[in-house]
Structure formats: C-alpha cells, structure tokens
Amino acid sequence: MLEIKDLYFQPEGERQILKNISLTIPDGKLVCLTGPNGGGKTTLAKMIAGVEKATSGDILLDGESIIDKDPTERSRMGISYAFQQPVRFKGITVRELLCLAKGGTATEDELNEVLASVGMEGSAYLNREVDTHLSGGEIKRIEIATVLMRDSKLIVFDEPEAGIDLWSFNSLIRVFEELRDSRRCSMIIISHQERILSIADEIALIQDGTVGIHGSRSTIYPLICKTDCDDCDSCFVREKGEEI
Amino acid sequence: MSTIERKPIDEDTKDLLKVVSDADIEELLSGAFNIRSNSGCLGRQDSENIIIDSKEDGPGLVIHIKPGTKGEKVFIPACITVSGIDDLVYNDFYVGEGADVTIVAGCGIHTTTGEPARHNGIHRFFLAKGAHALYEEKHIGTGADETTKIIDPVTEVFQDEDSYLEIDSVQLGGVDKTLRQTKAKLNARATLVIRERILTDGDEEARTEFEVELNGEDSGVNLISRSVAMGHSLQAYQSNIIGNTKCYGHSECDGIIADGGRVDASPKLVANSEDAQLIHEAAIGKIAGEQILKLRTLGLSEEDAEKAIIDGFLR
Numbered sequence: 001m002l003e004i005k006d007l008y009f010q011p012e013g014e015r016q017i018l019k020n021i022s023l024t025i026p027d028g029k030l031v032c033l034t035g036p037n038g039g040g041k042t043t044l045a046k047m048i049a050g051v052e053k054a055t056s057g058d059i060l061l062d063g064e065s066i067i068d069k070d071p072t073e074r075s076r077m078g079i080s081y082a083f084q085q086p087v088r089f090k091g092i093t094v095r096e097l098l099c100l101a102k103g104g105t106a107t108e109d110e111l112n113e114v115l116a117s118v119g120m121e122g123s124a125y126l127n128r129e130v131d132t133h134l135s136g137g138e139i140k141r142i143e144i145a146t147v148l149m150r151d152s153k154l155i156v157f158d159e160p161e162a163g164i165d166l167w168s169f170n171s172l173i174r175v176f177e178e179l180r181d182s183r184r185c186s187m188i189i190i191s192h193q194e195r196i197l198s199i200a201d202e203i204a205l206i207q208d209g210t211v212g213i214h215g216s217r218s219t220i221y222p223l224i225c226k227t228d229c230d231d232c233d234s235c236f237v238r239e240k241g242e243e244i
Numbered sequence: 245m246s247t248i249e250r251k252p253i254d255e256d257t258k259d260l261l262k263v264v265s266d267a268d269i270e271e272l273l274s275g276a277f278n279i280r281s282n283s284g285c286l287g288r289q290d291s292e293n294i295i296i297d298s299k300e301d302g303p304g305l306v307i308h309i310k311p312g313t314k315g316e317k318v319f320i321p322a323c324i325t326v327s328g329i330d331d332l333v334y335n336d337f338y339v340g341e342g343a344d345v346t347i348v349a350g351c352g353i354h355t356t357t358g359e360p361a362r363h364n365g366i367h368r369f370f371l372a373k374g375a376h377a378l379y380e381e382k383h384i385g386t387g388a389d390e391t392t393k394i395i396d397p398v399t400e401v402f403q404d405e406d407s408y409l410e411i412d413s414v415q416l417g418g419v420d421k422t423l424r425q426t427k428a429k430l431n432a433r434a435t436l437v438i439r440e441r442i443l444t445d446g447d448e449e450a451r452t453e454f455e456v457e458l459n460g461e462d463s464g465v466n467l468i469s470r471s472v473a474m475g476h477s478l479q480a481y482q483s484n485i486i487g488n489t490k491c492y493g494h495s496e497c498d499g500i501i502a503d504g505g506r507v508d509a510s511p512k513l514v515a516n517s518e519d520a521q522l523i524h525e526a527a528i529g530k531i532a533g534e535q536i537l538k539l540r541t542l543g544l545s546e547e548d549a550e551k552a553i554i555d556g557f558l559r
Binding site: 040049050051071074075076081084085089090091092093096100146150202 | 555
C-alpha cells in the first residue's frame with residue numbers, strides 16, 4: 001500500500017505546485033489521477049518515483065517511509081515509473097534497455113512478450129537503438145515496456161496514451177486490465193482518457209495542486225465524465241462549471 | 245601459400261590480441277594473419293585467397309585479397325609490450341574486384357615501466373571495382389599509468405567504382421596521445437562508412453582528422469564519430485568532406501563530456517558542385533540528467549547508469 005501524507009512541493013522561488021496532498025493507493029488497485037493540465041499530476045508522480053523531492057510531507061510504501069530514499073532505492077523497493085516524455089539513448093538498443101529493466105538479462109520470450117503487449121514485434125525492434133530514429137509513439141511504447149519488464153509493487157504510468165495509435169492503445173488497455181485483474185501490483189495511471197478512467201478501481205481528481213475529489217470509479221466517474229459528452233477531456237471541469 | 249613460423253606468444257600479448265582483434269587466439273590463427281609485436285613478426289600465414297608479403301622498401305606488409313574472395317577474415321594486429329619502442333609500419337591492402345572481406349587490424353600497448361611506447365601504423369586501402377570490405381580497428385593502452393602510450397594511425401583510402409568500405413574504429417582507453425588521420429578519395433558510386441568511437445580519461449589527448457574527397461558521381465560518405473572525454477582529457481575532431489560532383493556526404497559528431505573533459509569539434513563541408521549534398525550534425529554535452537534518472541528508476545545506481553550510458557554510446 002502506498003500512503004501519501006500532507007505532501008507539499010514548492011521549488012525555490014517558484015509557486016507552490018503541490019499543496020497538502022494526501023492519498024492512499026491500496027494494494028492491487030488501479031487508481032487514475034486525472035485533472036486539468038498543470039494541476040500537479042506529473043509532479044506527484046515524480047515525487048512517488050523519487051525523481052523530485054518534496055518540500056514537506058511523507059510517502060510510505062507498506063508502512064515504511066520512502067521520502068528520503070532516492071530513485072534507485074525506491075525502484076529496488078518495487079516502484080516503477082513510466083515517464084510521460086520518454087528518454088532516448090544513443091547506442092543503447094531496445095533489447096539492452098529492456099534487459100537493464102529486468103535486472104541485467106531477459107529471455108527472448110520475455111522480450112518478445114513484453115513488446116507484443118505494447119503492440120510491437122520483437123524482431124523489428126529489439127536490435128534498434130532507443131534514439132531519434134524511433135517515432136514518438138514507438139518510444140512511448142518502449143518506455144511502457146521497460147516498466148512492464150519489472151517485478152513491481154507499484155507502477156506509475158504518466159499519460160501512457162500520449163502519442164500512441166489506436167491499435168497499440170487497445171493493446172495497452174488490455175495490459176492494464178490484465179494487471180488490474182491479476183492484482184499483482186498497484187497501478188497509478190495519470191490520464192484524461194475516458195477508456196482508462198472507465199477501467200479504474202478508483203479515481204482522484206488533482207486540481208490546483210490538491211486532491212479535489214477521490215473515491216471509487218462508480219462514485220467519481222459519473223461526476224467527471226458524461227457519456228453524452230463530445231469532449232471527455234474537459235467535461236469534469238464543465239461539471240464543476242469551471243474553465244481550464 | 246607462404247607462412248612465417250609462429251613464435252611463442254606471451255600472456256600480455258595474448259591478452260592484447262584478444263581485445264584488439266575481438267577474437268580468441270584459435271580464430272585469429274585459423275586463416276590469414278600477421279601478428280606484429282614489438283616491431284617484429286610473431287607469425288604469419290596466408291590463405292588461398294589472401295596473400296601477405298613483406299614490403300620491400302620498408303617495414304610493413306602488402307596484403308593482396310584476390311578478386312571474388314567472399315566471407316574471409318584477415319587479422320593484422322600489432323602489439324607493443326616493451327617500453328621505449330617507436331614502431332612504424334606501412335601496410336597496403338589491395339582488395340580485388342568483387343571481393344567481400346573483413347580486415348581486423350587493431351593495436352594494443354601494454355607497458356609497465358620506462359620510456360614512452362608508440363605505434364604508428366600507416367594503412368593504405370585500394371578497393372577495386374565492386375569490392376566490399378569491413379575494416380575493424382581497436383586501440384587500447386594497458387599497464388602502468390606513468391608510461392606514456394601513443395598510437396598514431398594514418399589511414400588512406402582509394403575506392404574505385406561501386407566499392408564499399410566500412411571502417412569501424414574504437415579507442416577503448418588507456419592511450420595517452422593519439423593523432424588519427426584518415427584521408428579518402430572515392431570514385432563513382434563508391435561508398436565509405438566510418439564509425440569512430442573514442443574514450444579518453446585523465447590527461448589523455450585524442451585528435452582526429454578526416455578528409456574525404458567525393459570525386460565520382462553518386463559517391464557517398466557517412467562519417468559517425470562518438471567521443472567521451474572524461475577526467476581532464478581533450479578530444480579534437482576535424483572533418484572535411486569535399487563534394488566535387490553529384491554526391492552525398494554526412495558527418496555526425498556526438499560528444500559526451502564528464503568531469504573536466506573537453507571536446508573541440510570542427511566540421512567542414514566543401515561543395516564544389518551544385519549537386520553535392522552535404523550535411524553535418526554535431527552535439528556535445530554532459531550526460532543528460534533525465535537519462536540517468538530513467539535508468540535509476542529501473543534500479544541502477546547513479547554510477548552504473550552513467551556506465552551503461554557511456555558503454556552504449558561507445559558501442
């Protein structure tokens with residue numbers, strides 16, 4: 001279980017980005033974080049992964065505080081993080097990056113399987129470099145594959161749908177559903193996508209650096225997404241009568 | 245077939261041979277080879293299609309690869325394991341029409357005490373029409389830090405029509421000073437690909453100079469240089485691609501600097517024809533913080549992340 005307690009983040013000389021965030025992610029649950037751009041979702045994800053350091057507050061994994069642990073330590077404790085904007089590596093192949101994610105080595109079957117789960121063929125990609133020759137969508141799917149390679153207690157996906165084509169997105173939804181149903185790990189998915197929100201166990205609305213509303217999908221989903229709405233990305237804001 | 249009987253190979257030389265040839269000793273000795281060690285010859289062997297002769301007018305070899313030879317490898321490594329040696333060698337490679345071969349010619353210096361040791365290999369490649377060759381060259385210095393190790397390779401390339409040469413050149417580290425000069429002249433539809441990777445650390449200095457003349461229509465060069473300068477080392481890169489006709493030239497120079505390392509890149513393109521298409525790309529900087537962070541989120545320590553990034557970059 002991940003517990004976030006009274007988390008604040010204010011970079012020096014800048015505005016406060018997170019204010020008094022408290023949130024619990026139960027074991028084996030899929031929790032979606034949604035909300036307007038600039039509301040603090042990605043910053044919160046980085047805080048959980050240890051990529052950014054909180055100004056104050058605490059984060060506990062299975063009752064142990066991880067607030068002072070660095071990204072390596074948190075990763076080794078079982079927290080995985082798929083970046084919103086994936087990083088490119090000149091000279092490192094897809095195979096090598098996936099093997100690093102797995103802890104050094106991986107079998108051909110494991111490599112092919114994880115790529116297939118994000119809609120990619122191993123034979124076409126394993127020996128390619130993770131560099132500028134891959135498109136934005138390809139690099140995004142490889143980023144997701146790196147976290148799927150790991151044995152994780154908690155995976156944080158930051159806008160996994162961004163830049164991904166419809167066919168790969170469908171594969172991805174299936175992966176999320178399988179992970180959710182297996183209850184092998186907890187998932188936090190930052191997303192505006194109705195299809196992702198619709199498979200969540202819980203939804204939290206992050207707005208202006210705070211948790212606006214949080215609860216089960218059945219409670220929150222109708223409040224933020226109307227099925228007859230033409231623009232699901234913003235309807236939760238319409239519901240509250242606000243502008244993005 | 246001619247051979248020079250193989251002399252015993254000591255352990256230091258064996259270690260160097262393994263690294264610079266990227267092969268075990270059995271593979272190295274199975275085909276055509278010449279092992280140069282401390283300015284002498286430790287052994288030589290021809291194959292049916294690859295003949296290795298001593299040069300008549302100075303130190304070095306003439307390697308004749310018969311037309312149509314396919315899939316063979318020839319090993320021409322050079323090792324220095326004694327300080328105070330200033331080794332100079334001239335090797336000429338004639339790759340016959342339609343041949344397709346691999347030439348492995350690395351250099352290793354292992355010294356522990358004493359005067360500087362230097363290897364200066366001047367290699368000339370003559371590729372006949374339609375010849376294909378992969379030239380692999382690895383350089384390394386090992387042993388005590390206080391002994392200066394210098395490797396100054398000179399490569400001259402002459403490519404006839406429709407020939408293809410790929411030069412894969414790596415400096416693995418431990419070489420205190422190097423000046424690497426490469427000159428090439430290409431005829432019609434000839435293609436030259438050069439991949440160079442250099443790692444320097446401490447007070448090491450590596451200078452690289454390329455000059456490629458694209459003389460034949462539809463000739464092309466792709467020059468890719470990756471350098472990592474750590475410690476207080478210096479790397480200087482100069483390239484000059486001259487397009488004299490309808491041709492294609494591309495050079496890409498990427499450098500990673502760490503600690504107090506320095507990289508000086510001076511690319512030059514000269515188009516003497518309106519149909520010459522010449523491109524240069526260059527990027528120099530420290531390892532991107534987000535690259536390290538990404539690998540740390542996969543469980544690597546900061547040091548291991550840096551190593552993985554550098555190893556990949558130089559591979």
